[in-house]
Amino acid sequence: GNSVTQMEGPVTLSEEAFLTINCTYTATGYPSLFWYVQYPGEGLQLLLKATKADDKGSNKGFEATYRKETTSFHLEKGSVQVSDSAVYFCALRNQAGTALIFGKGTTLSVSS
């Protein structure tokens, strides 16, 4: 079945450090892939997405590339800010197009 595995947190970084959060998936076919962010006390917000192999999603300085050969969709940012502190979820959409399948989430904490 479909599943998403992402690196365990928490990830603790200093401001302006480079960020990588690893995400790999298992799925039938070529699902659309997503990164969502959840700030404290808020719902999930779509950060970026990619719908086919080799697509690069990007938003607010974050990037992720859909790698079919390694079934991965790692999230990167060149210089994190304190305001990036949140929980990040990698997800894929199921074949039926109805559900998002999420990883367990990675907590990022950025200090100044």
Add this chain to the structure above:
Amino acid sequence: ETGVTQSPTHLIKTRGQQVTLRCSSQSGHNTVSWYQQALGQGPQFIFQYYREEENGRGNFPPRFSGLQFPNYSSELNVNALELDDSALYLCASSLDGASYNEQFFGPGTRLTVL
């Protein structure tokens, strides 16, 4: 444009009770999906409603049921509450059911079962 809203924000129930959670979809959206997010976990898909019909269901028992109304708002009902039902319940609205349109999430309802 009004986003997705959920009520109540927090709820405390005891084992065996029943609960109803509510969701108002974003303006123009005809599809609502419900997710359960246990503490420290990612959201898990419960079911989706499209034009008042259940359009897909995750691995949840029948005591989890739902409704969608003509204005596309939705309810999630849980009967015979168990301790493990304690979680954040998220609803997401989107366009056109099983499609590739973005799902927009509400802030969630935090349910505690004692």
